[in-house]
Each structure stands twice: as C-alpha cells, then as structure tokens.
Amino acid sequence: MLTNYIRTAMYKATYKLLEDGTFYGEIPECRGMWANAATLEACREDLQYTLEGWIVLGLRLGHTLPIVDDEVT
Secondary structure, three states, X not given: OHHHHHHHHHHHOEEEEOOOOOEEEEOOOOOOOXXXXXXXXXXXXXXXXXXXXXXXXXXXXXXXXXXXXXXXX
C-alpha cells in the first residue's frame, strides 16, 4: 500500500532543468515536496528519499496524506 502510494506520487512528479544546469523536481499534490540535484536521476532519487521521510513524519504527526490519484495502481 505504501509502495503504491510512493510509486504513484513519483509518477506525478514534474522536473525542470534550471538555468544553472541543475534539476528541480516536485510533486504538486504533496505540498512542499521538492528536490534539487545536479542530474535528473539524482533529483529523482532525492525526491523519493524526501517523500519517504515526509510520509513517515506526517503519519507520526497524525496528518492525512494527500490523495495523489483516485485509482492507485
């Protein structure tokens, strides 16, 4: 269940190449979720790592996770 949530959230992620040559990624449905790295792959990895920590902290604090998709596959 958690794996599917992470997979779906990462599928929704958007990435931009910034003027300084680094990559910026965010998950629009997950407010405040973003990463910045030198390569696209590093940005994806950082974003997923950050998402995992964000989920754990949110659950510990009793927050409700945002819906990232109506149908999680």
